[in-house]
Amino acid sequence: xxxxxxxxxxxxxxxxxxxxxxxxxxxxxxxxxxxxxxxxxxxxxxxxxxxxxxxxxxxxxxxxxxxxxxxxxxxxxxxxxxxxxxxxxxxxxxxxxxxxxxxxxxxxxxxxxxxxxxxxxxxxxxxxxxxxxxxxxxxxxxxxxxxxxxxxxxxxxxxxxxxxxxxx
Numbered sequence: 001x002x003x004x005x006x007x008x009x010x011x012x013x014x015x016x017x018x019x020x021x022x023x024x025x026x027x028x029x030x031x032x033x034x035x036x037x038x039x040x041x042x043x044x045x046x047x048x049x050x051x052x053x054x055x056x057x058x059x060x061x062x063x064x065x066x067x068x069x070x071x072x073x074x075x076x077x078x079x080x081x082x083x084x085x086x087x088x089x090x091x092x093x094x095x096x097x098x099x100x101x102x103x104x105x106x107x108x109x110x111x112x113x114x115x116x117x118x119x120x121x122x123x124x125x126x127x128x129x130x131x132x133x134x135x136x137x138x139x140x141x142x143x144x145x146x147x148x149x150x151x152x153x154x155x156x157x158x159x160x161x162x163x164x165x166x167x168x
Contacts, residue, residue, distance in 0.1 A: 006144060007031055009151030010110050016157035022095040022103035025072035029107020032064055033115070052119050057126035061108035068108070069101035076100070114143045 007030040015023055033055045040049035054060045073095060080094045095103075116122050116134035124132050 006147040007034075007107075007111050007114065009147035009149070009154070010114070011107055012154035013150040013157070014106055014154075016154035016161075020095075020099060021106070022069075022072050022076065022100040024076060025068055025095075025100045025103035026107045028072065029065060029068050029104040030111050031107075032068060033060065033108060033111050050121065052115060052122045054123075054126045056112055056115055056119075056122050057124050058109065058112060059126050061105070061112045065101065065105040065108045068104035069097070072104060073097050073100035114147065117143050 008027060011026045011030040014026060015021060036049075036053050036055045037051040040047070040051050040053075055064060076093065076095050112122075112124070113134065116124060116132050117136070117138050118140065120132055120135040122132040122135070123129055124134070
């Protein structure tokens with residue numbers, strides 16, 4: 001799923017079910033591994049860089065998750081103080097370090113797992129060179145349909161929650 005918003009679907013469902021997760025860490029984590037593909041295609045088009053290299057591994061996901069978790073935790077800490085009473089309080093609030101870290105891990109690891117079903121060239125335990133045992137675990141359309149379904153399910157859950165909170 002290179003450069004697609006499909007990865008947001010799964011994250012959207014997680015936010016709907018677990019509203020205490022760090023929204024920024026989760027959404028950034030769910031798309032940041034695609035920096036690899038974007039770089040390979042647009043920044044270094046003749047370099048033969050892989051579209052799904054080290055960042056599309058569980059090792060890369062862990063490292064990215066730590067960096068995103070720390071960054072989001074710090075950013076939210078700063079912005080929460082500046083946005084008191086604003087309409088963005090549901091996004092920029094003070095999360096615990098653990099909330100930010102877990103949120104970023106959910107995003108990065110789900111990205112890698114969903115891509116692993118589609119792309120045989122991924123090396124999931126980089127640098128150990130063990131390959132990709134998730135490739136073709138499900139039909140090719142599964143990750144796309146799963147992400148679309150989880151987006152709509154998340155949308156429905158959030159809509160129901162908002163309707164219950166609406167003044168009558």
